[in-house]
Amino acid sequence: WEALASDEAKADVLAQSETDYQAFVDGAYDKDRKSVGYGVVILKAGEEVTRLSGAVNKYQESHQIAGELAATMRVLSWCKQQGINAIDLFFDYQGIEKWATGAYKAKNAMAQEYKAYVRDSGVKVHWHKVKSHTGVYWNEVADKLAKAGTKTSV
Numbered sequence: 001w002e003a004l005a006s007d008e009a010k011a012d013v014l015a016q017s018e019t020d021y022q023a024f025v026d027g028a029y030d031k032d033r034k035s036v037g038y039g040v041v042i043l044k045a046g047e048e049v050t051r052l053s054g055a056v057n058k059y060q061e062s063h064q065i066a067g068e069l070a071a072t073m074r075v076l077s078w079c080k081q082q083g084i085n086a087i088d089l090f091f092d093y094q095g096i097e098k099w100a101t102g103a104y105k106a107k108n109a110m111a112q113e114y115k116a117y118v119r120d121s122g123v124k125v126h127w128h129k130v131k132s133h134t135g136v137y138w139n140e141v142a143d144k145l146a147k148a149g150t151k152t153s154v
Contacts, residue, residue, distance in 0.1 A: 014046050014138075017088045018126045022046070023075040024090045024138040027056075027067020028146035036060050037149020038071035039142040042078060052078065053145035055152045059110040067146055068093040069114045072100075076121040086124040092132035092139055100125070 014022055022043040029036050036059075040052040052074055059066040072089065079087055091097065098104035099111045100118040118125065130136045133143070 014043070016128050017046075019086045019088050020045055021049075021079070021084055021087045022090065022138075023087055024136075024142040025068065025071035025075060025096070026092065026132075026139065026142035026146040027064040027069070027071055028143065028150050029063035029067065030147070030150035033150060034060070035150040036063060036067045036070075037146045037152070038067040038074060039145025039147070039149055040071050040074055040078075041138050041141050041145065042075065043138070050078070051141070051145055053149040053152070055149055062110055064146070065093065065095060066110065067149070068096055069099075069110065071142070071146065072096050073114065073117050076118065076123050076125075079123045080121060085122065086126070088126045088128055090128045090130050090136075090139060092130055094129060097127040097129065101127070 024041045026039045027036065036056040038054060038056055042049045056066050056070045075087065075089060095104060099106050099115050106112040106115045130139050
């Protein structure tokens with residue numbers, strides 16, 4: 001599937017970018033393993049820089065939402081390590097943006113921790129919602145990485 005994706009299809013959603021760096025994030029829940037994973041693809045000017053994936057050991061009762069938030073926090077951590085102060089973040093779960101910006105009230109510990117992490121990161125995030133499972137190339141890659149993350153140990 002990756003080999004079949006055209007450069008045009010990969011770049012289409014990236015036209016919204018406001019910075020040099022873009023990240024696609026996703027979370028997954030494996031009901032058989034009762035495990036949560038996150039997946040991240042980071043690009044610079046549309047070219048892949050890195051892929052990140054792993055298991056999430058906190059807030060597993062929130063299933064894939066915990067993975068979505070963990071993926072976003074992992075992007076911000078990566079940005080800080082690389083000295084990057086702004087990034088375009090593409091996501092398919094609306095809560096990622098809404099909790100961070102205050103549009104949703106952070107009522108539980110998971111949302112509160114996430115909101116504080118984003119606020120304190122020092123990274124300016126340009127939020128971009130994409131529809132899930134609609135063939136957005138990099139979002140599909142992040143989804144695969146999140147699913148793989150459910151199979152790793154914490």
